[in-house]
Amino acid sequence: MILVVLDHDGSRLRKASLEALTRARRLAEALGERVAGVLLAEGQAPVEEARGHVETLYVAELGPYTAEKWAAGILEAAKAGVKAIVAPSSRQSRTYLGRVAYALKAGLLEDTLDSWAEGGQVYATRYAYLNRVTQKVRSALPVVLTVKPNTTPLAEPLGAQGEVVALSLPPVATVEVLERVQEEKKGVSLTEADVVVTGGRGLGSPEAFQKVEELAALLGGAVGATRAVVDAGWRPYSEQVGQTGKTVQPSLYIALGVSGAVQHLAGMNKSKYIVAVNKDPEAPIFKHADYGIVGDVHQVLPALIHAVKKLKD
């Protein structure tokens, strides 16, 4: 069995789950295995949608997320005999799958760009060294594999309705969730956006981000922020791009008043085109940019907004 972790938002499967399904089907075909899904939920879960993608769907209602409960749910589903577990790559999955991989004594291939099976082994490509190096790796079975978002075509439903198996788990109560701090979500999601406009410390104030938002909205993109900006409390952590924030790979990445620290580059250096605006011609960001303007971001940003509006007209 190839087991896919079907991540969802309570009402729909996430796009990343459909990518994981594609990868799982490829492995299943090469290894002569069937594909099953596991749907873990806090409350509502898209059971009907999920069963259209798999022959067997394991479902567990687990309450608030903890790595322990999610790992227990997956391990329970895996008891039917698992060769590979495929999951969308996220901070949470990369934590609970560490538990799962250890429990199964499996090879763990994290955040893979591609994966395939050959001669009973699983191969994958992935980034390392803060996204600077591409590795080709290999593991024997069993294997636990996470799929980097936006790397894989989306799976179509099978047109069948898979059998639903409810999992019952012994209580796991080592972590008690006291308070959830939800962040307001608006516009396009940062990791899925095709255009990302990021503001750095060079913007000088949280108010200056209004213009960043305006440019992002004009380009149908999302707003990003550097660590310095988030540390200063100007923007929420959910917008942070970099090693300790989100990794993005849009077609167009615009860095405004960003110096270009390595930790920041690690989160965006795979973008197709990088644009930098900074008043310091020596800023490291220019070495990593396709296009740049050396100038005062407070003058250039409004001019950019104006120029984009003109183009759209």
Added chain:
Amino acid sequence: MKFIAVIRQVPDGESRLRIQGDRVDLSGATLILDQMDEYGVEEALRLKEKHGGEAVVVGFGPERTEEAIRTALAMGMDRGIHVVYEGYADPVTVAEALAPILKEESPTLILTGGQQADWDSQALGGALAEALGVPVVAWTTALELEGETAKAKHDLDEGAEWVRVRLPAVFTTQQGLNEPRYPTLPGIMKAKKKEIKKVPFGGGSRVEILQESIQEKTRLQKVLDGKDPVAAAEELVRLLHEEAKVI
């Protein structure tokens, strides 16, 4: 009380990486205590300063890892344990290597970095927790001891949450948790005399690296002068529209 920081030595992110025979060659790179692990060392020191007890650094990696362990000792950790292993090891294997040592030490809690700056793995915290049969709290930004439990704030994929967790537990660290201190000169002198216990590890990695390549995209580096911001902005938008075709 005993606070353990699990660390590794990695190339500085600013270091130039070279490829030699299909693999990354670190011989010319500056190697440092992983900055993510540094937050764990700092937190162990702060917990010890507040609650008393011992702060122990456990390093995994080749002989050179001893330098990173010495850095942690110079920051103030009491003693070190070095699990010596050459080459790449996946997180499950690393957890297997460290588990017997950590069990024997029987710590109050264990800290390690949220992501490794060389292998980009985020799984060691989870794997260690499973190996020890204890909970894991990932991407921790606040940590307080409350008797047999700890209260912690940590990041989720969306948002953050406060949790209470029974100890012992594993916490993975990140920016925001603290500001790591610099080793002082007296600290560096003292560190030379502190004990580092060497433990060989004879296991092998489940995951094998077959090939590594550096594919840093060549960037166009077309930089415009912004003295006339309107003209520069218009030219940039033209380039993005006509040349790059991304808007």
